[in-house]
Amino acid sequence: MSKGTVLISGLNGFIAAVTAKHLLDNGYNVRGTVRRSSSAAVLLEGPLKSYAESGALTVVEVPDITIPGAFDEAVKDVTAIAHLASPVSFGFTDPEPVIKAALDGTTVILNSALKAGSQLKSIIYLSSIVAIMSGNPAPYTYTEKDWNNWAEPTVAAKGKDTPGVVIYCASKAAAEKAFWKFREDNKPAFTQTSLNPVFVIGPPLVAPKTPSEIGETIHAIWNIFSGGSFPLEELTPGIGATVDVRDVAAQIEYAIAHPGETDGERYLSSAAVATAQSTADILREAFPEARGRIVEGTPGEGYKSDYTLLDVENKQASDGSKARKLLKGGAYIPHEKSVIDTAKSFAHLL
Template identity: 35%
Template sequence: MPEVPGKSTILVTGANGYIGVWTVRILLERGYSVRAAVRSEQRGQHLLSYFSTYGDRLKLAIVPDIMKDGAFDEAVKGIEGIVHTASPAVAITGHPDEIITPAVGGVTGIMHSALKHGTSLKRIVITSSMAAVMYHCDDSVTYTEKDWNESAVTECEQKAENATPMAKYCASKVKAERAAWDFVEKHKSEIGWDITVLNPPWVYGPSIQEADKPSALNSSAKYWFDAIVKGEIVALGSTDPLVAPGGGWVDVRDCAEAHVRALERPAAGGKRIIVSAGSPHVWQDFFDTANSLTPQPYQGSLAKGVPGGVKKGKNTIDSRTAHEFLGIEWRTMEQLTRDTLEDFQRKGSEWVVKVGE
């Protein structure tokens, strides 16, 4: 498999996003140069400021619309690796195709650009999701890279616009990832690069993206803040969200590290890799962890739930492939929780929320 040489130039799409900024940081710390794809100059200013000590090793690539034909034609020229974290922002309403079509185009578009202009490219690392692997969390199943979320696709096919928003979202992830694998198979005689697909579950942890208040966070980081600080839980259809499995989880820093290692390790080429530190949690797990920290790093409210309450049985997520091909050692739930609460405290009053006051 192709190997991305050290000190290469790497294109990171969605570079100003939750996972993207951490990926840029790790790449720069490793000695790479980064071409950060963002939708406008304004959206790239935080990156240029935050990483100013790296000088011209970080440059912006302005891609206003990733769905436009040839959107990445210029951005892929002269780079050795791509980390593709960007996904079109589309409202999950109406017919499933309204989200599926942009999701597929967001992946195949950059691959078409790479096919035409990526003459020095060695590998594309694509951010997919556990949503492409699993649908429900409350059955006794061990999920591996062999699994696909067929249930969501079937629901969308049968119910069309009446499918649930979650089914539409999951189906878009399935279709987009399959389109990537199909593209490689179709063009395998023409390309000198390969792909690695990473499937993270819920991504939590400290944020270094531009966000001046919790409401500006990306969806998963905001879900964590709302749950742990406010006690507002994303139930995903459960009648008892406190003890219902909330999905697998991974620290955003480990997720970003996995993206970089997927570039660096030749054997990771052509692999689909689940990037999950923990099997589906219940929110009470995080509540108990947050409230047990000593010393307590956060001076705002912390939801308590029902300490010691009964927890449902969970399915499991097999992440042995990540250990084998990426050598990842995951941060624990306690590490993630402590570091994230310290991050909230450090950011100031907008983040130190006292519920009821």
């Protein structure tokens, strides 16, 4: 018997596709939304084919998530909602449509949820570390108590001159604030939980067919694996922290399965700190045949052997201990495994 039906918005996204597979594997039915049905074909004809054929997975079109009522049909009879659809890029040039999509998409699905029926028990919102990063001077360790209080004012002051990464930060901060304001204003019968992961790496559910299909958050690993040069600094923007997409999926499932425990909670999901040098070292060790291609740099320099920076002076860090408790065994996937499995997903392109 199914554990219930989970609505996942943006099914064809990197995190959403992995989450769908995880939920299906663990006994849930999944209803996924996409802008166009054709965009789900690679999943329905590939790794999720058996679930689609059995009826455990269904797909519905929601062409524009910002239109009021857009999710009214999609939410019918679902027992949980994982709102994972949101624009993700660090190259945005115009803040208005990006913030509108993130903000309105969140409020629209929440308003539809009010019409879903009493069987709806929980909504999980995929926020981000950028909604937490408050710009506190280093050394500083971020927790769920922190809020981004600078990105939206920056957008208001600079408009289209705002850097793309700041636009993204503002969109996530605005949308999560709206998510919690909705809970305060409406006091819905269903529970609400947010997951705030750092830079998400790990293998995509569908291996990319070309380098251009490699997702933005794993593209840095591709650059190093394919022989690109690198600076000896954090591999990812901001605090350099990473978490595996499979752990994010498992944390979403935990929140769905334990609505009472996770109601009203934020979870900062953070497993390790990556640098370009640590990534090169991991890849050169795991793929000896690629050592002639992968830049050597200065092995072992600039990072800790356990991939943490929590006690390093003049660094900003993130505390993922609260979200770690949602995982089986209370442990994140080892960072080396995340990097290696990510590289395996595009090794065929070299």
